[in-house]
Structures are given as structure tokens and as C-alpha cells.
Amino acid sequence: MNHWQFSITPLLTVSLLCLGLLASYFSWRIWVQNGRSRRILLLEGFRWLIMLLLLVTLLRPERVKLIEWEEEPAVVVLNDLSGSMNTRDVFSTNSVITRGAWVSQMLQNKIFSPLEANSRVLTSGFGTPPEVAEGDTASWVEGTDLNEALESAMRRESNLKAVVLLSDGDWNLGDSPTLAASMYRNRGIPIFTVEVGQDTPLPDIELESVSAPSYGLLGEQISLPFQVFNRMSVDQTMVVRLMDGDQEVAQKEIQVAGLSDIQETLVWSPQEMGERSLRLVLPIQPGEALEDNNTKDFTVNVRMETLKVLVIDSYPRWEYRYLRNALERDPGVEMDCLLFHPQVGMGGGNRYLSNFPDSKDLIAPYDVIFLGDVGVEPGQLSKEDAELIKGLVEQQAAGLVLMPGRKGHHASWVGSPLEDLIPVQFDLNQPEGTGLQSESRLALTRLGSGHWLTRFDLSAERNTELWRQLPGFYWSTSVEKSRPGSEVLAVHDSLRNNWGRMPLLVIRPHGTGKVLFMGTDSAWRWRRGVEDLYHYRFWSQVVRWMAHQRHLSGNEGIRLTLTPEKPEVGQRIYLNAMVLDRSGYPLQEGRVQATLTTPQGRIESLEMEAEEGGWGVFRSTIQAREAGLHAIQIQCSEQDRLLDTRLEILRPVVEKIGQPSRGDVLQEIARIARGQAVNTGSIQDLINQIIVLPEPRPVEWRFRLWAHPAWGSVLLLLLAIYWIARKYYGMV
Secondary structure, X not given: OEEEXXXXXXXXXXXXXXXXXXXXXXXXXXXXXXXXXXXXXXXXXXXXXXXXXHHHHHOOOEEEEEEOXXXXXXXXXXXXXXXXXXXXXXXXXXEEEEHHHHHHHHHHOOOOHHHHHOOEEEEEEEOOOOOOOOOOOOOOOOOOOHHHHHHHHHHHOOOEEEEEEEEOOOXXXXXXXXXXXXXHHHHOOOEEEEEOOOOOOOOOEEEEEEOOOOEEEOOOOEEEEEEEEEOOOOOEEEEEEEEEOOEEEEEEEEEEOOOEEEEEEEEEOOOOOEEEEEEEEOOOOOOOOOOOOOEEEEEEEEEOOOEEEEEEEOOOOHHHHHHHHHHHHOOOEEEEEEEEEOOOXXXXXXXXXXXXXXXXXXXXXXXXXXEOOOOEOOOOEOHHHHHHXXXXXXXXXXXXXXXXXXXXXXXXXOOOOOHHHOOEEEOOOOOOOEEEEEEEOEEEOHHHHHOHHHOOOOOHHHHHHHHHHOOOEEEEOOEEEEOOOOEEEEEEEEEEEOOEEEEEEEEEEEOOEEEEEEOEOOHHHHHOOOOOOOHHHHHHHHHHHHHOHHHOEEEOOEEEEEEOXXXXXXXXXXXXXXXXXXXXXXXXXXXXXXXXXXXXXXEEEEEEEEOOOOOOEEEEEEEOOOOEEEEEEEEEHHHOEEEEEEEEEEOOOOOOOOOOOOHHHHXXXXXXXXXXXXXXXXXXHHHHHHHOOOOOOOEEEEEEHHHOHHHHHHHHHHHHHHHHXXXXXXXX
């Protein structure tokens, strides 16, 4: 059906009639004034024609074409398949099932079949994890984009009668779904929403997650952080148990406030080596609606490792003596000492070195180096020695502990190869440090109160109180501020400067390794009244924390570090292989190949590139495209070096299970699109409303002549011809 349409109003009609009459009058006057010439009559007639066309344009003429639908209208049912639909809070036949299971039941029962009498019913899912093709570098975040789901339904179906949205209303990707709802309203297509789930959580205790390390050392303490949600209205006190098979190996009592969550840590000391399959168990509380989310299974590889430590100092000060004794008694540490005594000469005795290990192959075995009150100056460390220390940290993922003293030798670190590693900026006007008459203490920062290095108690509040009770110090290094990229764990409890409290316990990553700065020389005083309780534990934690990355996986002559240790899908993973040749020296030249096998069996081979510096480090990167347990093989056939290890890639947790449904979002979508929002108990009423909906209106196609560029060009051309003619006849 085709017809022309004009925008005619009484006022516009009168105005156009007056303009037409006025134009006709002026044309008649011009014709009379020019002697009633025939040429002038034709020219004025041409002008009146242009005026007529302009008057018609003001009426906004449009050619309207109505296109009738040849196929039945479609009703699209959008099924939310995202992770939040795994929340169990829907009651069905006297049992509690997941939201997704309820939707599946409805679709299997063909509840929407009555709509097929006069419509095409199309079911479409959304919110599933994307399929990642090999070589794809897109973002692999699993989430819910309600706006895109609604817009895609409109793009796919032109003859759309209505949309039914089965969802919990949770969205965490894309634009607000109200934008799509507005588009539906403009086209006269209603959206009917069904809230699947409860807007208030069921009474439940849930063990949300357990963050287990990749490996642990036999007999050492392993921290297992975990998170517990209490969706009950009252506080709950319970005992969390760690099970190794049928045997309980650790436990901890926790208290979780009502309708809140808590982060806690359970400490376990493994007594058997190997891959341990563990389970963290929460007891079932009275009144819990769900009883099968109180456990988490995970694995920890328990190994026997001996960490090599080198302690370097100039004077046998108290800090040096007690640190040396603590490390010497640690069964998991093999310690060497190097003492530059200015008056006596090089220190000697058990585990003392006669000189600095001045080659890459000699220094490479050390996992952690303690650098005390010793400088880069004649009679102590040379610049070549400092360069080796820097390379060990930067290339070999080793740890460096900086422990300045009252002699002020640390000032010589500035301007040496060690300068880039220092986590703080020294006050070089006071190289001998700052001494006070009254006793001062280390005050933990917010980061330090919960950091593994400074943890003497599992409770953050109790841990902070223990640090307040530790014996203090009377001297500290003069520090201006921490450097960018550093993390401050503790500050001076009284001294301040222009940048705030003076940082005294600071950590900083450098290359593949870590650096720790300790700004006092009195940690040995922590032994007062408790012997080695805190002093031994602190330095033991320091050594193991700094050496952790170096011992993630290794074999004879080859070691692999991964950054990050627990990667997520979509992240880039950096592989650093440290390879020795058959003689035990860092490999200078050779071919090192990495092979990655995904859980689906896809194999990716990588040629690792040698890093400059001669440390035997070979690097490569991979893109984490698939969640699950991956197999990694590092091979150097020329030197008979082979390492097989595993890497678990996690999927980013965007979808939260156990959250209340978002009925407010669904109601707003339905309100804007002029549909209706119902819950699971009223879905039949919704179907009855859709049945009686009118058929979609025919598609209306409009050709707006008045706004078309070609029409404007024609009018402009006619006006140009008219004015040229007037010029030609001498009327201008």
C-alpha cells in the first residue's frame, strides 16, 4: 500500500495561501512595470513555479509504503545461562534447585507451547563462556550482558511480537539493559521478565574459596586462606577442619557474623611428601538450607627443599650474630657467611666463605642474600660483586634482604648497581642513621597487618597487638620515603618527615626476584623473654617467602618460574627457564623449547629466547586461553635438560553464586518496554497475556522528499537559473 502524506495544519494552510498570493501579486507588478513583455511573463511564471515548489516543500511531502508480514510473528524466549544461575534458591516439588535447573525444567516441559498457536517460539541462551579459538586474543571474561542479549534478539528477528526474559536480573558486562528496553518501546515490542530466584538469600553457610599455594615444604607451615559466607541472620561459631583423606591434619575455630563474610587462614604443617589431596570442611549448622557447599577439595605438592642463604656483613654486630644463629639452626636452610671485618680481616669458621662468590656459577645456587652493614667500596664489595647480586635477583628470581647498620656503609649502595634494587630513598645527610633516647617500635601498616611476612598470629587484630608488644629499638636508618612500586609493611611509630611516617620495613619486586628492606638493627631484641619464638619465625618466613618463586618447579640443571603463579584466563603468562649446562654453569647458548598442552589436548610449542647477561635465563610468553590444568615441558636436548610440570589456569570469577536475584532490574526493563515482570509462580499468567497480544504492525517505509538532498539540489538549481535569467534581461 503506497500513498503520499503531507503535514497540513489550518495555520500552515493559511500561511502558505497568503505567501502564494503575495508572490503572485509581486510577479504581476513586475510584469506590468516592464511593459507587459512576453519574456518577463515567462520569467515570472518560472519564478512562481519555484515558489510553488518551495511551498510544497513546507508541507513536508513523504511517500509512505506499508509492508505486510508474510511470516508468523516471533516470540523469543531468552534463557540466562550465566554462572549466577547456578545459585540454588528456587523451590520446586518440595526441593531446592538451581535457577538454571528450574528454567531447564520449564523448557523441557514446553511451558511456552500454547504460544505456538499463532506465533513462532524461539529459545535462545546467553551468558555462556565464549568459545576461544586457537590464536584468539580476545577477552575471556565470563559474565552476563543483558543489554546485548536483548539487542541481538531484535537484530535477528524483524517480525518480533514479544520477548520473554528468564533471568535472575544480574548483569555485570556491557551497557545498562534499560537502553535496549527503550529501543523495544520505540518499536512497540513488549518485554516480559520472569525473576528466577529469591531476592533474599536462603539461610546457608558456604565455603566460598580456598587459596592454596602450588607447593609446600615438608615440615614447614603452609598458609591456606579461605573465605566463608554466612547467609544466616545470627552469628555462627564453628570449627573448620582440614582433612587429608580420612585423617584430620589441622583445625581452627572461627566466628562469622550474621549476613556477612569473613577471610581467615588455616595453617598446616605437612608431615608427608608428595601430592596431597586435601579437603577443607565446615560443619553443617542447624537450619542450613543447603548442605553440600560446605567443603572444598584442592591439592598441594609437598616437597623437601633446602634453601641456600648467604649472609654478608662487615662487623659481627648483634643483629648479624643472632640472624646467623637462627638460620644455622633452621633445618630447611643451608647458610654461608661472609664477614668483612675491617680490623681483623675476613671472618672464618664453620660455614664462612673466604671471599665473595665472584662468578655467576658460584652465586647462582643462592636463593636469598642478606646484605648487612657492608658497602660497595674498597675492602668490602666491588662493583662487579654488586652487579652479580643485582643479576641474581633480576634474572634468577632470588631474594635480597637489605639490613643497614650504624656504620652507614649503605650510603655507598647509591650510585652502585644496587641502587635500582633499594625499596626506599635514603637520607644521605644522615648516613649513620637516627638514634633516640626512648625506645621506639615498628608500627604495622594496613598492608603489613595481614601480610604473610609479618604474621605471628592468624588474627589480624591479634597480630597487630603482638607487634606492639615486641621489644623496640633505639636506632634506625634515616629514610626519606619509599620508592615507587614498593609496599610498606611497617613504619616508625614516632618519627615523621614531609612524606609521613618513616618507612622501615618495605618490600619491592625487581625483575623476577624480591627485595626486602629492614631499617632497624634490633630484631634480635624480639627474643627477650620468649627466646626464638618471634625472631626465628620472622626470618624463617622471610627466607621462604623470597625463595618461593625459585622453587615452583625444577629438575636437575633446569628451573622454571611463572609470573603470575596463579594465572587467570585472558592473562599473559611469562615463563622464565634457568638452565645449566652439563658442567653446572649457566647456559650461554643453546636451544630451549617450551611445549604447552591444554586440557583439551591442543599443543603449543614455543622457542624460548636467551636473556642477555649470561645468567642462563631463557624467556617466553603464552596467552592463557583456556581454564584448567595444563602440562608444560621445558627441554634443552643439547644439554640433556628436561622439566615436566603442571600449570593451573583459573577462570576469572565475575559471576557470583549465592547472590540475591535482581528483581528491580527486571521490573525496570519490563516497565520501560511496556511489558510485565513476574516471578516463577506467575509464569502461566504471563503466557496468557502474550497469547492475546495483537499482531505486530506492518513495517512502514517512508521516503521523505522534503528532506532528501536531491530535492534540495533541484530547488537550488532552479533558483540559480532564475537569477541568471534576470541578469541576462537586465533586471538586476
